[in-house]
Amino acid sequence: MKTINNVVCSFCGCLCDDIEVNIENNKIVNVKNACSLGLSKFLNYNKHRILKPRIRKSKEFVNVSLEEAINECVKILSNANYPIIYGWSNTSNEALRVGIEIAELIGGVIDNTTSVCHGPTIIGVQDIGESTSTLGQIKNRADLIIYWGSNPLHAHPRHLSRYTALSKGRFIKTRKERKVVVVDVRKTATANIADVFIQIKPNSDYELLTALRYAVNNGEIEQDEVAGVPVEKIEELAEMMVSCKFGALMFGLGLTMSPGKHRNIEAAIALVTDLNKYTKFVILPMRGHYNVTGANNVTCWITGYPFAVDFSKGYPYYNPGETTIADIIARGECDAALIVASDPISHLPIESARKLSKIPIVTIDPHETPTTRVSRVVIPSSYVGIECEGTAYRMDGVPLRLKKIVDPPDGIISDEEILKMILSKLKGD
Amino acid sequence: MIKVILITGRSLDQGTSKSIGKFSKEYMEKLAICELDPEDLKSLGIKSGQNVKIKTKYGEIIVKAIESKQAPHKGIAFMPYGPWANLLLGSLTNSSGMPTFKGIEADIEIAKEGKIMDLNELLEEKIGVI
Ligand code: SF4
Numbered sequence: 038m039k040t041i042n043n044v045v046c047s048f049c050g051c052l053c054d055d056i057e058v059n060i061e062n063n064k065i066v067n068v069k070n071a072c073s074l075g076l077s078k079f080l081n082y083n084k085h086r087i088l089k090p091r092i093r094k095s096k097e098f099v100n101v102s103l104e105e106a107i108n109e110c111v112k113i114l115s116n117a118n119y120p121i122i123y124g125w126s127n128t129s130n131e132a133l134r135v136g137i138e139i140a141e142l143i144g145g146v147i148d149n150t151t152s153v154c155h156g157p158t159i160i161g162v163q164d165i166g167e168s169t170s171t172l173g174q175i176k177n178r179a180d181l182i183i184y185w186g187s188n189p190l191h192a193h194p195r196h197l198s199r200y201t202a203l204s205k206g207r208f209i210k211t212r213k214e215r216k217v218v219v220v221d222v223r224k225t226a227t228a229n230i231a232d233v234f235i236q237i238k239p240n241s242d243y244e245l246l247t248a249l250r251y252a253v254n255n256g257e258i259e260q261d262e263v264a265g266v267p268v269e270k271i272e273e274l275a276e277m278m279v280s281c282k283f284g285a286l287m288f289g290l291g292l293t294m295s296p297g298k299h300r301n302i303e304a305a306i307a308l309v310t311d312l313n314k315y316t317k318f319v320i321l322p323m324r325g326h327y328n329v330t331g332a333n334n335v336t337c338w339i340t341g342y343p344f345a346v347d348f349s350k351g352y353p354y355y356n357p358g359e360t361t362i363a364d365i366i367a368r369g370e371c372d373a374a375l376i377v378a379s380d381p382i383s384h385l386p387i388e389s390a391r392k393l394s395k396i397p398i399v400t401i402d403p404h405e406t407p408t409t410r411v412s413r414v415v416i417p418s419s420y421v422g423i424e425c426e427g428t429a430y431r432m433d434g435v436p437l438r439l440k441k442i443v444d445p446p447d448g449i450i451s452d453e454e455i456l457k458m459i460l461s462k463l464k465g466d
Numbered sequence: 467m468i469k470v471i472l473i474t475g476r477s478l479d480q481g482t483s484k485s486i487g488k489f490s491k492e493y494m495e496k497l498a499i500c501e502l503d504p505e506d507l508k509s510l511g512i513k514s515g516q517n518v519k520i521k522t523k524y525g526e527i528i529v530k531a532i533e534s535k536q537a538p539h540k541g542i543a544f545m546p547y548g549p550w551a552n553l554l555l556g557s558l559t560n561s562s563g564m565p566t567f568k569g570i571e572a573d574i575e576i577a578k579e580g581k582i583m584d585l586n587e588l589l590e591e592k593i594g595v596i
Contacts, residue, residue: 048481048485049481073478073481073482074478074481074482074485076482077481077482077483077485077486078485080485081485081486081487082485084486084487084490085486085487085488085489085490152563152564153563153564153565153567156562156563156564157562157563157564160562160563188475188476188536190478191476191477191478191481192476192478192481194478222473222539222542223473223534223536223537223539223542223544224536224537224538224539225536226535226536228536236538236539239471239473239542239568239569240471240568240569290475290476290567290568291475291568293564294474294564294566294567294568294569295566295568295569296566296569298560298562298564299562325476345563357562357563358559358560358561358562358563359561361559361563361564363557363559363563363564363565364559364561364563366557367557367558367559380488382549382589382593383488383548383549383552384547384548384552385552385557385565386524386552386555386556386557386565387524387525387552387553387555387557387592387593388524388556388557389557389565390549390552390593391592391593391594394593394594394595404487404488405487405488405489406488407488407549407585407589407593407595410589410595411589411593411595
């Protein structure tokens with residue numbers, strides 16, 4: 038049995054890099070330090086795998102050689118007028134680099150899953166900027182931790198113990214030295230371990246954030262309650278925020294996915310900006326998939342924009358609401374799709390999923406998913422961080438190298454290698 | 467029938483069962499559910515584990531009602547992200563790029579007949595996969 042230390046977990050945006058994995062005969066037999074999400078991934082990643090490339094011929098899938106699948110993919114992409122290239126948050130930065138080159142070459146739109154998770158966050162940040170920090174700063178210094186519209190105990194289970202409330206920092210060492218506040222519409226598991234829980238009425242985050250800004254700036258709120266929260270409680274929270282030494286507001290999809298969307302984020306950032314007049318305060322989005330932050334960074338270095346980049350005009354063009362995949366699909370404009378490491382058929386509203394299923398799709402994924410079921414071409418890939426290496430960005434923008442710890446099944450190669458083959462065929466090399 | 471606000475979101479069970487496989491029994495069991503406040507269960511006159519029909523202006527689906535462990539949240543129904551919840555969502559983004567996954571008006575009633583679709587049935591019936 039072989040033990041590998043400091044393995045990075047490629048599940049959520051925490052990218053915990055302290056996982057210990059025991060391997061016997063190329064099989065993961067034991068995993069230490071991971072949370073239940075990470076554990077389930079390490080122990081089950083080899084289930085429901087696709088082991089052969091396949092093409093849909095009339096109604097049936099037929100297994101084909103990798104070369105044949107690549108040829109069919111190239112045919113679909115080169116015949117399309119307005120193809121979309123989508124996914125990327127569950128693969129490596131290296132794979133995405135190749136994907137962007139493909140998008141540019143064929144004049145398609147490249148988007149990542151950001152557009153249906155923290156897209157509004159990025160729009161908000163682009164509008165008014167942000168004061169932010171790494172998770173290390175929060176761990177070492179933050180004495181006030183706020184989770185807003187985010188339930189890390191379910192979505193990022195080790196966030197609290199590695200980086201915030203329950204972590205042992207250099208200057209702030211114990212839970213007692215930190216105050217924890219949760220703002221949510223339900224009394225979540227995370228709310229149960231908070232010092233203060235503020236239960237807000239659904240769809241009214243903007244109002245509460247604005248009221249807090251007013252209170253922080255010494256305004257007197259002339260209401261009994263805002264967003265279902267009594268004014269005394271709002272004033273108490275404003276006081277906690279102003280009087281802390283280092284505050285961190287971490288927010289989730291509760292803000293981005295409910296009405297208001299990027300306006301909610303702007304209000305949250307504006308609150309944090311105001312707080313910096315009185316103390317040190319930072320704001321960080323709780324990014325879901327392990328490399329969604331990398332997807333934004335890589336797309337940004339290469340094209341100038343973090344997601345939803347349209348190359349159909351011959352240069353990169355970005356306009357969320359127009360060039361985001363949810364909108365392109367809803368308008369029925371795309372005529373082919375290349376999906377990498379993502380399952381949009383499961384994660385888009387039904388009408389969009391139905392429309393997407395009607396166009397030719399090429400999917401590159403290790404696993405069987407509803408999207409592979411509706412695809413014209415399916416190319417299986419190896420699992421990044423387990424069967425092949427790659428770089429990913431943690432949710433605070435820190436890049437980490439993911440290891441290869443076991444061999445992939447016979448004949449299965451990485452997303453990056455598959456995409457390189459597609460690119461070189463498209464170029465006619 | 468009760469009127470609720472539907473919130474879709476991540477759950478620990480959704481995350482762990484996703485890794486077991488999208489077509490696994492576990493994934494369906496953890497996703498084709500709706501977490502309700504105990505008082506809302508009472509208003510419907512049902513117990514945790516009974517089937518309910520949830521309806522929005524975009525669609526309807528039968529899922530299992532579960533008593534929420536993250537209560538109180540009277541008037542809020544929670545469903546984990548995934549193919550079942552998505553049957554209830556609209557695709558428009560109001561030029562934001564982001565469909566509304568949270569905060570949608572919905573009606574819930576007891577499902578006297580009909581059963582919970584598994585993922586294959588859902589794909590066949592709602593998406594038209596053959
Ligand atoms: S918190 Fe996230 S990265 Fe860390 S072990 Fe759990 S799933 Fe993996």
